Amino acid sequence: MLASKLIESLRFKQVIPADYNDFVVSTVTQDTREVIENSIFIAIAGSQIDGHTFVPDALKKGAAMIIAQEKVVSPDIPVVYVENTNRAMAILSNKFYGAPSEAMRMIGVTGTNGKTTVTHIIEKIFREHGEKTGLIGTMYRRIGDKIYPTKNTTPDVITLQRTLSKMVEQGVSSVAMEVSSIALVQGRVWGVDFDIAVFTNLTRDHLDYHKTMENYAHAKSLLFSQLGNEYKHQGDNKVAILNIDDPMGRKLEEDTAAPVLTYGIKDNAMIKASNVVIHSQGTDFDLEVFGEKQHLKVKMVGLFNVYNILAAYAAAYAAGLPSEEIIATLTSFKGVKGRLQLISSSIGISAIVDYSHTPDGLLNALETINDFAQGKVFCVIGCGGDRDHGKRPKMAQIALKYSDYPIFTSDNPRSEEPQAIIDDMLAGLSIQEQSEVQVLTDRHAAIEYAIKRAQPNDIILIAGKGHEDYQIIKGKKNHFDDVEEAEKALKGRGAI
Ligand SMILES: CC(=O)N[C@H]1[C@@H](OP(=O)(O)OP(=O)(O)OC[C@H]2O[C@@H](n3ccc(=O)[nH]c3=O)[C@H](O)[C@@H]2O)O[C@H](CO)[C@@H](O)[C@@H]1O[C@H](C)C(=O)N[C@@H](C)C(=O)N[C@H](CCC(=O)O)C(=O)O
Numbered sequence: 299m300l301a302s303k304l305i306e307s308l309r310f311k312q313v314i315p316a317d318y319n320d321f322v323v324s325t326v327t328q329d330t331r332e333v334i335e336n337s338i339f340i341a342i343a344g345s346q347i348d349g350h351t352f353v354p355d356a357l358k359k360g361a362a363m364i365i366a367q368e369k370v371v372s373p374d375i376p377v378v379y380v381e382n383t384n385r386a387m388a389i390l391s392n393k394f395y396g397a398p399s400e401a402m403r404m405i406g407v408t409g410t411n412g413k414t415t416v417t418h419i420i421e422k423i424f425r426e427h428g429e430k431t432g433l434i435g436t437m438y439r440r441i442g443d444k445i446y447p448t449k450n451t452t453p454d455v456i457t458l459q460r461t462l463s464k465m466v467e468q469g470v471s472s473v474a475m476e477v478s479s480i481a482l483v484q485g486r487v488w489g490v491d492f493d494i495a496v497f498t499n500l501t502r503d504h505l506d507y508h509k510t511m512e513n514y515a516h517a518k519s520l521l522f523s524q525l526g527n528e529y530k531h532q533g534d535n536k537v538a539i540l541n542i543d544d545p546m547g548r549k550l551e552e553d554t555a556a557p558v559l560t561y562g563i564k565d566n567a568m569i570k571a572s573n574v575v576i577h578s579q580g581t582d583f584d585l586e587v588f589g590e591k592q593h594l595k596v597k598m599v600g601l602f603n604v605y606n607i608l609a610a611y612a613a614a615y616a617a618g619l620p621s622e623e624i625i626a627t628l629t630s631f632k633g634v635k636g637r638l639q640l641i642s643s644s645i646g647i648s649a650i651v652d653y654s655h656t657p658d659g660l661l662n663a664l665e666t667i668n669d670f671a672q673g674k675v676f677c678v679i680g681c682g683g684d685r686d687h688g689k690r691p692k693m694a695q696i697a698l699k700y701s702d703y704p705i706f707t708s709d710n711p712r713s714e715e716p717q718a719i720i721d722d723m724l725a726g727l728s729i730q731e732q733s734e735v736q737v738l739t740d741r742h743a744a745i746e747y748a749i750k751r752a753q754p755n756d757i758i759l760i761a762g763k764g765h766e767d768y769q770i771i772k773g774k775k776n777h778f779d780d781v782e783e784a785e786k787a788l789k790g791r792g793a794i
């Protein structure tokens with residue numbers, strides 16, 4: 299595509315010089331490490347560094363045009379000045395990659411907890427329906443069966459549009475995508491034409507970034523306020539899917555211009571679960587769709603997973619898939635790696651690896667385990683470094699209240715001192731309560747300690763890291779896998 303054609307999509311701009319030599323754009327990028335001959339380099343004011351300082355680097359590597367919002371010195375190539383380079387980046391990358399989201403059914407899932415789980419269930423439903431699917435989220439980007447690594451839950455807008463265009467090329471028709479609050483604020487999904495937007499829940503997380511719960515809630519609401527405002531194509535069928543047991547779900551009903559499909563357990567939702575019975579191997583409940591009831595036995599455990607299942611059902615229902623087909627997938631779905639992942643053993647001691655790294659996630663995981671535990675419950679828990687400090691004392695209180703043996707350890711301390719993070723956790727407890735906690739900064743030692751002390755029928759929840767196969771200590775990333783650690787420790791006790 300010619301540069302002049304591409305930048306036509308930026309309505310308000312100043313191009314200096316106006317009479318530049320046109321060229322065929324090789325790529326659009328915000329990162330000088332990706333600049334090649336004839337690239338357009340977009341300078342972004344980041345949280346660490348100002349991308350405008352990389353302009354000389356971009357020139358050296360062959361950039362042929364710069365998009366900037368601050369004055370830059372570029373004697374040889376044209377500079378396009380815009381008000382906001384983040385917005386320009388969203389517009390340009392969408393156009394450069396041929397607006398791929400418009401060619402597929404896009405399902406965006408937002409909320410504090412459950413995004414990864416819900417997107418995986420949705421993906422599975424559309425796959426079993428016979429479609430080629432795409433998945434974008436915390437664990438990876440997946441096109442059909444091929445997995446690509448990811449840095450962010452919701453990628454930057456260029457990586458996102460590039461991924462979507464690859465999906466279109468490869469025949470993907472439905473995409474399930476996690477949309478994080480941070481991505482919404484940073485405009486990483488501007489220009490993405492969502493058909494279905496799903497809200498799971500809102501509880502405390504990411505306050506290091508958003509500062510207040512109001513900002514955090516506003517961020518989540520952006521997915522819904524962006525939905526359904528333009529009914530530009532005939533047959534446009536936008537739907538907002540909302541958990542109305544969460545006050546934020548009710549609020550979003552007012553924010554969105556799209557038709558709403560509600561789900562929940564407590565209130566009178568359109569898609570509703572009742573008579574929920576949780577056991578260690580699964581959950582039974584009645585699914586009511588507009589009043590029509592049927593009994594379901596699913597393999598996923600826990601009340602929160604009933605919410606995740608309702609959300610996924612609603613998304614597939616909104617897309618017009620037959621109910622029997624959706625239910626067939628829901629009842630066979632075994633769950634997602636690192637989400638209440640059970641490691642049972644021949645000695646009757648079980649470990650459960652779960653990605654609960656928020657107060658609400660931890661509370662849900664422990665309440666679920668307490669529902670079916672026959673013996674004692676151990677809880678190995680730490681909190682991530684360089685993240686919201688406020689959640690640390692809260693998670694400590696929950697671990698103490700809902701487990702018999704809380705063991706405080708490290709999650710990913712990142713740049714922080716491991717003991718300092720644990721001290722923040724302990725600060726949430728009284729002196730008496732602190733004496734009831736075992737502290738072992740080394741996560742390997744903490745898991746081993748819990749498994750060594752456990753008796754048959756006891757359950758050890760290893761919380762916070764789920765699918766992660768690494769641990770970041772003092773900025774260094776080492777291999778670490780909670781499931782492997784649990785299996786090793788169980789073997790050490792004679793389990794086969
Ligand atoms: C705080 C934050 O959101 N940071 C994101 C942001 O980076 P940044 O603003 O810090 O960028 P920067 O390092 O200051 O660089 C500024 C600019 O200079 C450019 N640059 C930089 C170096 C260089 O040599 N050349 C160059 O051109 C960069 O490409 C960038 O355009 O933009 C980057 C590209 O889009 C993101 O990868 C990065 O996410 C970092 C890795 C991160 O940890 N983000 C977390 C907080 C996050 O986004 N989490 C959410 C939620 C997770 C969940 O709940 O599941 C997520 O969606 O992942």
Ligand SMILES: Nc1ncnc2c1ncn2[C@@H]1O[C@H](COP(=O)(O)OP(=O)(O)OP(=O)(O)O)[C@@H](O)[C@H]1O
Nearest residue numbers: 410411412413414415436602652653654659662663
């Ligand atoms: N609907 C839910 N409500 C509350 N807690 C949940 C729900 N679903 C999952 N959880 C808990 O939260 C943890 C994370 O789940 P999941 O990975 O699906 O969420 P996520 O929103 O993708 O999280 P992240 O923002 O970290 O990517 C799970 O391990 C579980 O303990």
Ligand SMILES: N[C@H](CCC[C@H](N)C(=O)O)C(=O)O
Nearest residue numbers: 655682683685709710762763
């Ligand atoms: N998406 C979340 C994941 C946290 C996982 C936890 N293990 C940690 O490292 O804090 C974040 O980046 O805040």
Ligand SMILES: [Mg+2]
Nearest residue numbers: 413414436476
């Ligand atoms: Mg996720």
